[in-house]
Amino acid sequence: MNFVKDLRKHYSRRFSQGGEDGVITRVLEIVGSTNRFYLELGAGAGEECNTRLLRESGWTGVMLDCDYENPAIGLYREFITAENVNQLLAKYHVPGSFDVLSIDIDGNDYWVWKAISEEYRPRIVVAEFNAAIPSNIAVSMPYDPSFRWAGEPDVGMSLLALQKLGASKGYSLVYARPPNGFLVLRRLLPPGYTELSAEQSLGTGMALLLKAVPLLVRMRNKHWDAGLNRLPWVAV
Numbered sequence: 001m002n003f004v005k006d007l008r009k010h011y012s013r014r015f016s017q018g019g020e021d022g023v024i025t026r027v028l029e030i031v032g033s034t035n036r037f038y039l040e041l042g043a044g045a046g047e048e049c050n051t052r053l054l055r056e057s058g059w060t061g062v063m064l065d066c067d068y069e070n071p072a073i074g075l076y077r078e079f080i081t082a083e084n085v086n087q088l089l090a091k092y093h094v095p096g097s098f099d100v101l102s103i104d105i106d107g108n109d110y111w112v113w114k115a116i117s118e119e120y121r122p123r124i125v126v127a128e129f130n131a132a133i134p135s136n137i138a139v140s141m142p143y144d145p146s147f148r149w150a151g152e153p154d155v156g157m158s159l160l161a162l163q164k165l166g167a168s169k170g171y172s173l174v175y176a177r178p179p180n181g182f183l184v185l186r187r188l189l190p191p192g193y194t195e196l197s198a199e200q201s202l203g204t205g206m207a208l209l210l211k212a213v214p215l216l217v218r219m220r221n222k223h224w225d226a227g228l229n230r231l232p233w234v235a236v
Contacts, residue, residue: 001030001190007175007182008203015052020126023175023182024050024100027124031188037061037098039089039122041112042105044068046075050102050126050180059099062092066105066148080105081145082115089120096120103127104180106149110140110157110236114165123185125171131178132228133158135198139233154231160198161236176201 012022038051038061045068046052051061055073062074069077078088101122103109109128132153133139140157141147149155157165162181163173171183172195181201186193 003174004196004201004203008177011177011203015048015056016050017048018180019177020050020180021053023177024124024126025053027174027182027184028099031123031184033099034123035095035098037095038100038102039094039098040064040102040104041080041085042066042103043075046070046073050104051100054100061098061100062094064088064092080108080112082108082111082143083145085112085115086117086120089116094120097122099123101125107141107147107155108143108145110161110165111143113169118169121170121185123188125166125183126180127162127183128156128179129159129162129176129181130156131159132224133233134224135159135202138164138236140236142232142234153228154233157236158198159201163198163201164236172196173198173201175203177203 010022010026011019014021036059040051040063043049043063043065064078066079096119138160166183172186175182
C-alpha cells in the first residue's frame with residue numbers, strides 16, 4: 001500500500017496540535033494494537049497533545065512534561081534527559097512492549113530517543129523534527145542535558161536524522177508532515193514494503209513540487225542558507 005497517500009487522507013485533528021490524531025488512528029488500524037498503552041514525552045498540560053484521543057478512547061498510559069502535572073490523567077512533571085529517561089520509564093512502570101510513543105520535548109528529542117533502552121519497543125513512534133533543515137541532511141542539535149527551549153531555531157533534529165535513528169532501532173519512516181515524523185516497527189509492515197527516503201515520506205505534496213521547481217527548494221531552505229546552517233549542529 002502507499003502509506004504516504006493513504007495517511008495524507010487521514011490527517012485530521014481533534015485534540016492534537018495538527019492532524020496527528022487522524023494519522024495515529026489510521027496507522028493503528030493498519031498495524032494493530034496490543035495493550036493499548038501509550039507514552040508521551042513532552043505532553044504539555046495533556047490537553048492538546050498526540051495521545052489525548054487515545055486516552056479519551058479508553059487507552060492507558062503515561063505523559064511526562066517538565067512544566068505540568070496532573071496524576072488524574074497520568075501526567076507527571078519530570079525533566080527528561082538522556083541520562084534519566086530509562087529510570088523514568090521504570091519509575092512509571094512503562095511496559096517493554098506497548099503501542100504508541102510520542103516525543104516532543106523541543107530540543108534533545110534525538111538524544112533522548114537514542115538513549116531509550118532496546119527493551120522498550122513501541123509499535124509506533126511519533127517524533128518532532130525541525131522542518132527548516134533540508135530533508136537530505138542528517139543533523140541534530142548538540143546534546144545539552146539542561147536545555148530548555150526559548151524560541152531558538154537551532155533545536156531538535158532533521159527528518160533524515162530521525163529516519164536514520166529509527167532505522168538503527170528497527171523502525172521505518174512511513175509518513176512525515178511538519179512538525180512530526182511517523183515510524184513503525186519494520187516487522188509490522190506488509191511483506192514487500194519499500195523503504196522511503198525522507199523526502200518521499202513527506203505527505204504535504206511538497207516532495208514532487210520540490211523536484212519540479214528549484215525555486216521552491218530555495219524558498220524552503222532560505223532559513224538554512226541564511227545562517228541556520230552555520231549553527232553548531234551535530235552530524236548523525
